Amino acid sequence: MGISGSLQDFSLPEILQIIDNGSKSGRLSITSSLKGKALQNQGTNDLWFKNGNFVALSNPFKYNNLLSLIKKENIISSKNIVKLYSLEREISIPLGEYCLQQSLLSVERVNQLLENQLKEVYSLFELDDGWFFFDDADSNNQVSEPKESFPLMEMTGKKCDTLTISLQGMRSLSKLDNRLTEQMPEPNSGLIKLEDNLNCKLLPIEACLWDDANGKMSLKKIAQKTLFEIQDLQTTALRLILIGLLEEVPVSREEPQTYAAPSLERKLALSSTNSMVKTKSQGKVSNSLLGNLVDFLRNNF
Amino acid sequence: MIQTLTLNDVLQQFVSGTPNIQGAALVSSDGLPLSSILPASMDEERTAAMSAAMLSLGERIGKELSRGVIERIFVEGDKGYSIMVGCGEDIVLLVLADKQAKQGLLFLEIKRITAKLAKMVA
Amino acid sequence: MEAFNIAITGNVGAGKTSFIKTISEIEVVSTEKKASDEVNQLKHNTTVALDFGRLTLNAEQVLYLYGTPGQNRFDFMWEIIIEKAHAYIVLIDAHRPQDFYNGRRIFNFMQSKVNLPMIIGLTHTDCEGAWEADDVALALGLKNRRRRPPIITVNASDSSSVANSLICLLEQLMMANV
Ligand SMILES: Nc1nc2c(ncn2[C@@H]2O[C@H](COP(=O)(O)OP(=O)(O)OP(=O)(O)O)[C@@H](O)[C@H]2O)c(=O)[nH]1
Ligand SMILES: [Mg+2]
Numbered sequence: 007m008g009i010s011g012s013l014q015d016f017s018l019p020e021i022l023q024i025i026d027n028g029s030k031s032g033r034l035s036i037t038s039s040l041k042g043k044a045l046q047n048q049g050t051n052d053l054w055f056k057n058g059n060f061v062a063l064s065n066p067f068k069y070n071n072l073l074s075l076i077k078k079e080n081i082i083s084s085k086n087i088v089k090l091y092s093l094e095r096e097i098s099i100p101l102g103e104y105c106l107q108q109s110l111l112s113v114e115r116v117n118q119l120l121e122n123q124l125k126e127v128y129s130l131f132e133l134d135d136g137w138f139f140f141d142d143a144d145s146n147n148q149v150s151e152p153k154e155s156f157p158l159m160e161m162t163g164k165k166c167d168t169l170t171i172s173l174q175g176m177r178s179l180s181k182l183d184n185r186l187t188e189q190m191p192e193p194n195s196g197l198i199k200l201e202d203n204l205n206c207k208l209l210p211i212e213a214c215l216w217d218d219a220n221g222k223m224s225l226k227k228i229a230q231k232t233l234f235e236i237q238d239l240q241t242t243a244l245r246l247i248l249i250g251l252l253e254e255v256p257v258s259r260e261e262p263q264t265y266a267a268p269s270l271e272r273k274l275a276l277s278s279t280n281s282m283v284k285t286k287s288q289g290k291v292s293n294s295l296l297g298n299l300v301d302f303l304r305n306n307f
Numbered sequence: 308m309i310q311t312l313t314l315n316d317v318l319q320q321f322v323s324g325t326p327n328i329q330g331a332a333l334v335s336s337d338g339l340p341l342s343s344i345l346p347a348s349m350d351e352e353r354t355a356a357m358s359a360a361m362l363s364l365g366e367r368i369g370k371e372l373s374r375g376v377i378e379r380i381f382v383e384g385d386k387g388y389s390i391m392v393g394c395g396e397d398i399v400l401l402v403l404a405d406k407q408a409k410q411g412l413l414f415l416e417i418k419r420i421t422a423k424l425a426k427m428v429a
Numbered sequence: 430m431e432a433f434n435i436a437i438t439g440n441v442g443a444g445k446t447s448f449i450k451t452i453s454e455i456e457v458v459s460t461e462k463k464a465s466d467e468v469n470q471l472k473h474n475t476t477v478a479l480d481f482g483r484l485t486l487n488a489e490q491v492l493y494l495y496g497t498p499g500q501n502r503f504d505f506m507w508e509i510i511i512e513k514a515h516a517y518i519v520l521i522d523a524h525r526p527q528d529f530y531n532g533r534r535i536f537n538f539m540q541s542k543v544n545l546p547m548i549i550g551l552t553h554t555d556c557e558g559a560w561e562a563d564d565v566a567l568a569l570g571l572k573n574r575r576r577r578p579p580i581i582t583v584n585a586s587d588s589s590s591v592a593n594s595l596i597c598l599l600e601q602l603m604m605a606n607v
Contacts (some may be wrong), residue, residue, distance in 0.1 A: 009526035009560075009568065018529065023572070028564045068453050200573055202445075250572045265571065265578055266540045291433045291515050293606055295490045299433065302486050303599075307452070307592035337462040338477050338502055356502040360478035363460035371458065398465055 008032065010139040017186065018131050019172040019249040021138055026168040029058040032143040033154075038136040053127060059165040061100075063123040066155040070094075072101055074162045075122055082110050086266055094159055103163030120164040124171065131175035134183045170206050172249035177209070182241065191243050191269055193226045193236055196257035200250055211242050215252065224257045314342040314427060321420045327408035328416075329387070333424065334358050336397040345403075358401040362391045379417070392417060395425035434493045436510050437480070438535055439520030440528045441499035442471045442587025444552045446480050448520065449494045452591045453482025459496075469502070478506060483557070504538065511539055516546045516602050518594065520585065521565060521570065524556035529568035536569055544575070546601035550583040550594050 009024065013036075021034065034053040049146070054062040065071060070091065077087055082105075090101070090110075097104060105111040111119075141149040148155050197219040208216055209211055214232045225243060229236040246252040247267075254267040318331050322344045332343035332351070338359035340351045361380055369377040380391040387405045390413070394400040400421055404413055437445045450457045453489040461474035468475050480496030495510045497503070511517060517539060520530040539547070549569070553559060560568070562580045571577040579601065583594040 008558075009529070011527060011530055020567070020570075024564055024567045027567050028561060039465060198573075250567075253573050253576075265576065266537065290606060291602060293603065295431055295433055295486070296606070297601055298486045298490055299484075300596055300599050301491055302484070303592040303596055307588045312470055335465045336477070337460075337465050337468075337475055337502070339465055352502050353505065356477075356500075356507060359462065360460070360498075360503060363462060364478045366457055367460060397465070 008140040008142050010137065012294070013133055013136045013138060014185065016138065017248060018133070018138075019176060021140065022168040022172050023250045024138065025055050026058045030140070031056050031058075031147070033141045035139045035141070036130055036133065036136060037138070038133050038268060049180065051126070051130060052157075054161070055168075056156070056165065059128070059167055060124070060171055061165050062157055062161040063126055063158040072119065072123070072162070075119055076105070076111070078113065081115065086110055097158045099158065100161030100163035101159050102141055102161060106163070116162050117164060120162045120166065120301065123160075123162070124174070125164060127171060128175045128178045134185075166257060167205070169178045169201075169251075173206055173251075176245040179245075182244065185295050186244065186248060187243060189247065189267070189269055190240055191225060191247065191254040193229075193265070194224050194257065195254045195267075195269070196221050196224050197243060197247075197252045198255050200253050211238060212246060215239065215243050215246060219252050221255050222257060313406055314424065315344070317420070317423060317427065318342055318344045321416075325416050327413070329405055330356065330400060330401075330403040331420075332401045333394065333428075334399050334401065336363070341398070354401065358399050359389050362393065362399045365391070366393075378400050379414070388413070390414075390417060392421055394421045395428050398425075398428055400424060431490050432493055433491070434495060434514045435533060435595070436495050436497065436513070436517040437520065438497040438507060438517060438539065439499065440522055440525070440532050440535070440552070441468055441475065442525075442584075443499065443520035443522040443532075445496040445499065445520055446529035446587040448518075448583075448591055449480045449482040451498045451586055451588050452484065452595070453494060454485060455483050457482045459485055477503065479510060494602075499535075501534070507535070508540060508542060511543050511545075514543070514545060516598055517543075518548055518549075518598055520550045520551050520552055520570070520583070522553040522556075523551045523559040523565055523582075524553045526558075526560060526568065529565065535570045546598065546605045547578055548594065548598050548601060549578050549580045552583055552585050554582045555584065 023032065030056060034055065035050055037050045037055065049067055050065065052064045052066065053060060054064065063071070073090060076082060076090070093101070093104070102111070102116040106113065106116055141151060143149050197215060198221040199216070199219045204216070211234055214228060214234060218228050225239050226236060231241050243252060247254060254269055313335060318333065322328050322331050330345040330349070331339040332345055332354055333354035335341060336359055338356035340355035343351050343354070345351060345354060365377050365380040369375060378392070382389045385406070387403065388401045388408060392400050392406070402417055437448050439445055446459055446461065460476060460478035460480070462477045463469070463473060463474065464475040476496060476498040478498065482494040484492040493513060495508050495513065497507050519532065519536050519539065523576065551562060562582070566577055566580055579597055581594055581597050584590040
């Protein structure tokens with residue numbers, strides 16, 4: 007049981023937010039479509055999560071990926087490498103952790119291995135077309151299709167939270183495709199925070215937006231105050247919106263009228279044949295009717 | 308078995324061979340297009356869905372207001388007519404005609420084509 | 430006669446027709462047809478025009494319930510129905526995550542058309558693989574916990590559950606009325 011869909015419908019940061027929000031454990035398979043951009047990450051990549059944190063990257067067509075990375079580093083003797091390869095069947099802790107225990111690798115090296123895995127994950131943010139499938143792990147830490155357990159041979163034993171991944175992934179994204187730029191916040195819009203506090207380091211321009219995300223200051227005003235270009239602020243804001251850190255809100259109105267962000271309202275108004283319909287229902291419903299209906303429902307059902 | 312190709316042929320003949328007829332479409336009763344000859348400006352899927360919705364409402368009216376089995380839904384505008392008729396089980400035929408069409412003749416032609424199509428889709 | 434119109438919209442198979450059938454005092458005017466596409470793996474019938482139900486409160490006041498079709502190709506019916514509404518409920522079946530994106534499209538469609546009190550009703554929460562409300566909210570694109578419509582659980586075939594969801598919607602209206 008899980009969620010699946012097209013990367014055209016859900017963006018990777020959105021999927022990561024769902025995993026994070028539910029502190030989910032399981033395997034997120036990302037399959038690039040042939041139509042999509044040519045990438046080094048062709049085919050399927052499996053991202054593994056434990057309680058909402060990233061713990062491994064595996065690829066059904068690239069066995070022992072982590073080991074080949076270790077081998078490439080050339081810091082473990084070939085004898086020990088051979089020994090590591092033979093571990094596959096009996097290993098009961100993550101490979102990185104095992105190497106630490108056996109003093110084959112330093113903590114810094116293991117952290118570096120995680121970074122290397124994450125770099126491959128960031129490149130997946132470039133995918134504009136393809137499929138994803140999140141397979142929830144059961145109580146035995148197993149996913150169902152195909153049935154397998156967490157890939158200990160691909161695990162460093164270290165983890166990374168999804169927000170950090172999304173932030174880095176979005177930063178490394180060279181070009182935002184049209185579907186994303188449709189959600190570009192308006193210069194007259196303000197921003198509000200969707201997270202109370204933040205554990206990751208922000209770039210200067212991100213920090214400016216974060217600090218002024220109080221719903222009162224428009225992007226235009228922020229640009230005047232900080233001397234960042236408005237376009238740069240907009241795209242940076244968009245990235246932070248997409249990863250669920252900020253939300254676009256109108257600054258003019260006290261309470262937002264609908265649940266849609268200003269840019270979405272505008273987009274929807276443009277796309278639909280004739281936007282906001284005039285509600286034909288005459289005016290408001292009387293409080294007397296509402297009260298009577300509540301009583302009626304309470305008494306009869 | 309529904310044979311899309313021949314259905315389409317029959318529709319095509321009907322539209323081009325009958326005076327004042329501008330288009331026709333066969334749709335499933337849940338609103339999916341099966342075959343259609345429609346003016347280019349009309350979206351096949353939307354047209355199909357609307358025809359099915361309209362006929363189903365008509366059928367409800369027939370039942371609830373004791374009008375019996377509904378023969379057709381007839382929508383008359385100042386630019387022309389659209390007619391929806393049931394065509395065998397679970398299939399709806401939509402016909403678009405211009406304002407010059409003679410009603411009696413139109414209904415007759417539609418009855419003829421419906422019988423033919425109903426046999427093909429049975 | 431004062432009439433109060435509520436629209437029930439949402440995903441295919443979420444339970445819009447059942448919802449109205451469960452609570453209506455009259456036999457529901459439904460326009461269900463045999464599904465001929467993928468939907469028939471879910472259930473036999475699907476709504477093609479609308480559902481209509483009624484609850485008479487007294488000689489002067491009445492509640493009308495209008496259900497929409499769930500499938501996108503009937504979005505012209507969504508518009509016809511929503512423009513008559515005073516409030517609406519979007520039903521999402523919590524056990525079919527593959528349809529959440531579609532729910533999001535329906536929600537966005539309504540948001541672009543009207544500005545009315547509304548709630549989201551999660552059905553099928555008793556089914557295997559059902560998602561938690563917070564996760565569904567994210568999948569629907571509602572990232573802001575503080576500014577999102579109420580999301581409540583409802584079983585469309587259970588009358589007290591349906592009544593409760595209506596009460597929740599009424600509370601939204603009362604808040605808008607003051
Ligand atoms: N187990 C379970 N079943 C439910 C629940 N709510 C509704 N159902 C069932 O789900 C099905 C919903 O079907 P419909 O009411 O036809 O759905 P609909 O939303 O009208 O679908 P369309 O008209 O095709 O868009 C019915 O069989 C209901 O009995 C629930 O909370 N739990
Ligand atoms: Mg229905």
